[in-house]
Amino acid sequence: MRHHGVGGHNGRMSGSYVRSAATADGRRVLTFRVDTDTIADPHLEPAPxxxxxxxRTW
Known part of the structure; x- marks a missing residue:
């Protein structure tokens, strides 16, 4: 993910996808996991x- 002031990392394992992201100053941190065996829409990642x-979404 490339967004001004936000860096992140993701990973996959069988049946699971994990994404972590944070602002450079650490004031905002987000981690989420998706069950890839049952996910209906693989394009849902941008929403969280x-x-x-x-x-603009806060």
């Missing part, structure tokens, strides 16, 4: 990231 880091 926008909610956590985009001021």
């Amino acid at each position: 990231l926008a909610a956590g880091f985009c001021p």
Whole structure:
């Protein structure tokens, strides 16, 4: 993920996807896990990231 002032890391293992992201100053941190065996829409990742880091959605 590339967003001004936010860095992150993700990972996959069988049946699971995890994403962590944080602002450079550590004031906002977000980690979520998705069950990839039952996920209906693989494009859902931007929603929690926008909610956590985009001021217009707070």
